[in-house]
Structures are given as structure tokens and as C-alpha cells.
Amino acid sequence: MDSTGEPMDARQAQSALAAACAARVAAREAGERERPRGYGIGQGLTFAVGFIALGLADREPRWGIWLVAAATVSLTGFLVLLWLGAHHGGVTRWFHRDRGSGRPPWQAWVVPFIPLAISLPAAVVYGSAGWLIAFGLASGADYVLRGTWQAGTA
Amino acid sequence: MTDPTGGAPPALDRELHHPTRLALAAYLSACGEAEFAVLRDYCQVSDSTLSKTLSALEKTGYVSIRKGYLGKRPRTWAGLTLTGRRALARHLAALEEIAATARRAAGACAEDTTGS
Numbered sequence: 206m207d208s209t210g211e212p213m214d215a216r217q218a219q220s221a222l223a224a225a226c227a228a229r230v231a232a233r234e235a236g237e238r239e240r241p242r243g244y245g246i247g248q249g250l251t252f253a254v255g256f257i258a259l260g261l262a263d264r265e266p267r268w269g270i271w272l273v274a275a276a277t278v279s280l281t282g283f284l285v286l287l288w289l290g291a292h293h294g295g296v297t298r299w300f301h302r303d304r305g306s307g308r309p310p311w312q313a314w315v316v317p318f319i320p321l322a323i324s325l326p327a328a329v330v331y332g333s334a335g336w337l338i339a340f341g342l343a344s345g346a347d348y349v350l351r352g353t354w355q356a357g358t359a
Numbered sequence: 360m361t362d363p364t365g366g367a368p369p370a371l372d373r374e375l376h377h378p379t380r381l382a383l384a385a386y387l388s389a390c391g392e393a394e395f396a397v398l399r400d401y402c403q404v405s406d407s408t409l410s411k412t413l414s415a416l417e418k419t420g421y422v423s424i425r426k427g428y429l430g431k432r433p434r435t436w437a438g439l440t441l442t443g444r445r446a447l448a449r450h451l452a453a454l455e456e457i458a459a460t461a462r463r464a465a466g467a468c469a470e471d472t473t474g475s
Contacts, residue, residue: 213371215461218454224378225385225451231401232389292429292436295394 235296244290245352249345255279256341263334320344372450374419384447387439395435
């Protein structure tokens with residue numbers, strides 16, 4: 206007799222474990238299901254436009270307000286697309302260090318830092334405006350490539 | 360099941376004991392949030408059964424329910440809370456312990472039989 210007051214033998218425990226494992230696998234597969242390529246492309250473009258506008262606002266004070274407004278709209282659009290893309294298909298992903306599909310786990314940690322690494326030289330040469338523009342372009346390209354790659358492999 | 364070692368039996372969680380609840384919690388543990396229809400289709404239960412199950416798990420604090428709209432369509436999303444994730448991990452560990460204990464007992468029994 207277990208603590209729930211109901212009898213539980215090894216066979217039942219084994220089948221419950223198997224059911225739980227199957228449920229986890231099903232949820233993981235549903236979360237990694239193909240998403241329309243448009244989400245990745247839209248996210249990349251809105252992210253790039255938002256950061257480029259912020260960078261230009263720093264360089265062109267005359268158009269500052271309009272550029273900041275454009276950046277706000279674009280980055281809001283990015284967040285909306287991010288939200289819609291994550292919820293597409295009815296299951297949102299959970300965080301897994303192992304990304305599967307033969308991709309080594311270290312890539313999941315290193316890849317997000319690549320746009321940051323690319324934009325750092327621009328920050329050294331052109332200052333904060335250069336960093337914002339380079340970071341926007343690199344991250345935007347990253348989103349587009351990831352969206353295209355996922356749509357291609359899923 | 361009684362523990363052959365004489366110790367306390369592993370603590371299974373009463374709230375996750377039912378197969379549907381366990382499947383639901385396990386499914387939600389591998390995703391951030393899942394839509395009501397997806398859960399219903401996976402568990403192969405009726406809308407009302409799933410609704411009751413989710414409400415019961417929400418009362419215990421294992422599941423969080425969020426209602427929203429996707430376009431004009433109302434949608435219900437469920438996610439496993441941190442408390443729920445811990446409870447599920449404990450429950451699965453207890454199940455594993457029951458299965459392992461039985462395996463050990465069966466192994467010892469086989470050794471006795473071959474020894475005598």
C-alpha cells in the first residue's frame with residue numbers, strides 16, 4: 206500500500222513511468238514542431254529595424270523622436286511575433302540544454318552570444334550607435350537563419 | 360506494495376496518482392504551456408473531464424491556468440508550476456524506487472533459488 210492509500214505494485218509503477226516518459230516525449234516533439242518560416246523572418250526583420258533605428262537615433266538627433274518611435278513600434282512587433290511564434294501549434298517549448306537533432310549542447314549556449322561578439326568591434330570603432338546597428342543586424346540575421354533552418358529541418 | 364527492507368514506503372503524490380493526472384503533469388513538464396485542445400487530444404478525455412482535472416491540479420498549486428485570445432478565438436493555456444514540477448519529480452522518483460525495489464527483490468529471490 207502506498208502513501209496515497211491505493212495499492213501500487215512494481216508493474217503498475219513501471220507502466221506509470223512509461224506513460225510519463227511517453228507524455229514527455231510527445232510534449233517535446235509537439236514543442237519542436239515546424240513553425241511557419243514567416244515568424245523567424247518577421248522576428249529578424251523587426252529586431253534589426255528596431256535596433257538600427259535606435260542606433261541611427263543616436264547619430265541623427267534631428268530625426269531622433271521619429272527614429273525612437275519607429276524602434277518602439279518595431280521592437281513591440283518583434284515581441285508580438287515572438288509570442289505568437291512561441292504559441293503557434295498549441296505547445297510552447299521548455300528550456301532544454303540538449304537541443305537534439307545531433308546538435309551538440311554547447312551550441313545552445315554559445316550561439317546566442319555570437320551576435321554580441323560580432324557587434325563588439327563595431328562598438329569599439331563607432332561607439333554605442335555602431336554597437337546598436339551591428340547588434341541589430343547580427344541578431345536579426347540570426348533570427349532569420351534560425352527560423353529558416355528550423356523550418357527546413359523540422 | 361510493502362517495502363521488503365522494512366523501511367517507509369516511497370511517498371507517492373496523491374494528486375498525481377491518477378493516470379490522467381500523471382500524463383497531464385508529465386506532458387506539461389516537458390513544455391512551457393500547452394493549449395486545452397492539445398491536452399485533451401493527448402489525454403483522450405472529454406472537455407469536462409480535462410476541465411475538472413485541470414481545476415483540481417490548479418487548486419493544489421501544481422498547474423497554472425491562463426485564459427486568453429488568439430485572434431478572436433478564446434483559448435485556455437495550462438502550464439506546470441514550479442511546485443508541480445517538484446511534486447512530479449518526487450512522484451516519479453517514488454515510482455522508480457518502487458520498480459527498483461521490486462527488481463532487487465526479484466534478483467535476490469533468483470539468487471536464493473539458484474544457490475539452494
